[in-house]
Amino acid sequence: MCSDWIKLHVNSSNCLSYAIFAHQYDDSTLRRLCDRISAVNIMKLVDTDDFRLLSVDHVTRLLSHDELGVRVENDVLGILHQWIKHDETSRRHHVENLATKAIRLPLIDYSNETSSLDILSNLDYKDSSSSCQRRVGCEGVLLVAVESRKYNKDTNKYDFDSGAQTYDAYSDTWTSFPSLEVQRCEPRIATSFGVTYALGGRAIDFEVADEYKSTRLAVVERYDPERRRWIDDVASMSTPRSRHEIVCYANRIYGMSLARDEATCEVFDSTTGTWTPVAFPGGERRLRNGFFVSSLAGKIFAIGRERSSGKFGHMTYDPSENRWLDFRPNDYIKSICPPWVCYASIGNRLYIFPTAGSLGSLEVFFDGRHEHFSLDNNLCSLQRCSGLAGDPDRKRLFLLGRKSKVHEPELALYDGRAKKWDVRAWPSSNFPDMFECAVVDRSLVLNVGV
Structure with a gap:
């Protein structure tokens, strides 16, 4: 009953917290709905406390979404940058794993990338297995x-x-x-x-x-x-x-x-x-x-x-x-x-x-x-x-x-x-x-x- 009620009321302001709820109770249908709404509205959520406190698995799942609402793949790198900066000491060791799984590296414009975290400095994107398919949101x-x-x-x-x-x-x-x-x-x-x-x-x-x-x-x-x-x-x-x-x-x-x-x-x-x-x-x-x-x-x-x-x-x-x-x-x-x-x-x-x-x-x-x-x-x-x-x-x-x-x-x-x-x-x-x-x-x- 809770799940049915949430499906009728989930929106961009509460989708991240409801996604956590769905994961805790193993409700895959509700979680997919919340993930899609989160992905489409990612640029609105990136500056919120709910996003900064997400787990590494949740961030990976979200930034890997085909319908992520970004204009180019470099935006995904910027989103990842902000999440890591919130707790750089404990999150920095996730950089390589997140970059290869969540970012479609062949689509990054490296000539314009000036990330202070140097996320891509040690990655060989040409040999990575990340997808070359553009996001639906692009x-x-x-x-x-x-x-x-x-x-x-x-x-x-x-x-x-x-x-x-x-x-x-x-x-x-x-x-x-x-x-x-x-x-x-x-x-x-x-x-x-x-x-x-x-x-x-x-x-x-x-x-x-x-x-x-x-x-x-x-x-x-x-x-x-x-x-x-x-x-x-x-x-x-x-x-x-x-x-x-x-x-x-x-x-x-x-x-x-x-x-x-x-x-x-x-x-x-x-x-x-x-x-x-x-x-x-x-x-x-x-x-x-x-x-x-x-x-x-x-x-x-x-x-x-x-x-x-x-x-x-x-x-x-x-x-x-x-x-x-x-x-x-x-x-x-x-x-x-x-x-x-x-x-x-x-x-x-x-x-x-x-x-x-x-x-x-x-x-x-x-x-x-x-x-x-x-x-x-x-x-x-x-x-x-x-x-x-x-x-x-x-x-x-x-x-x-x-x-x-x-x-x-x-x-x-x-x-x-x-x-x-x-x-x-x-x-x-x-x-x-x-x-x-x-x-x-x-x-x-x-x-x-x-």
Whole structure:
């Protein structure tokens, strides 16, 4: 009964003491739960008395955890350093055993390690048996680019403002991030071979108070961790494109303009830094404005309305054969997929949420393997979606939205394995006009110095 009660009330403030309780009474299920919560929240616990007083076995078990919430493996060394300093006389002889068992030595950046304990000085990490696998907590964070537009009565113009933040789901923290150098709205953020790019978008002229004109851009920026800013030293696209016309697949970035008089498609190879034309659909096999493209199940799908018939459906591009397949209508789903949607894929599913109206009690997803749309129960409490990003490695969705038009913004995380939603807080009461979000490598955030 005590164990069942603890499972309902354990959190980051009491997980270490409850883990000791579970160990004393040999409750392995409760201990695993407490260890996981402790591991995920390790950076919050390292300065507490509960952590300083842990036994060597408990510290070893905790620092060996696959879900340890650290940004890089050097952080584990710092945590171990603090534990030893609390009672250096009696704990120093545990250094070698702890380092080889709890720290993944091949992942340590030795050029930046200046530990006063010289923990690694006598260790041959190349011959150690420690794991080379990265911690789950190191895998990725959510990068959110926000845009807002406000009317200035004094200048009779619109003032445009943009910014960026990163969200760490493990520590539930938000951190500021450098804004793009080229001011624009609706860029696409994509990652290729660990490098993050911002592609295309729209340039906005705010000379008129009650309306604005926008033109697509072809500019491409990449994030430089050493300079801690975005730079535009990457080749521009041959055709200006905005958010819904760009997709990343297999570490390559595709630009696809399918709703114009002359369809154009090209692919960016980050290893050569060049754009190369690829096949595009000919004749009337083009889509109207409002389409979007996404990659899943080994192909790229363009979803929208066919230009000639007006029917709703999808077209398929096969990268391996460099060819487009015929348009396949799915009219029965058109009323649930309005022209403007947020979308993201995990596994073989593409999830689609409308940006206007209400999400209701249903979610729409596109099955890339069988190429058909389906409806499913949606337990997300947020009723309005403004941004969506997928984390395929962790099978997670990040949904930015609010419960209603008047509610404060929130962030909802969807666990594709457990098929459940978890709502988190948004860092501000202000709700930007637009979002662009993507899951990026955590080391990119580390290199910014946060």
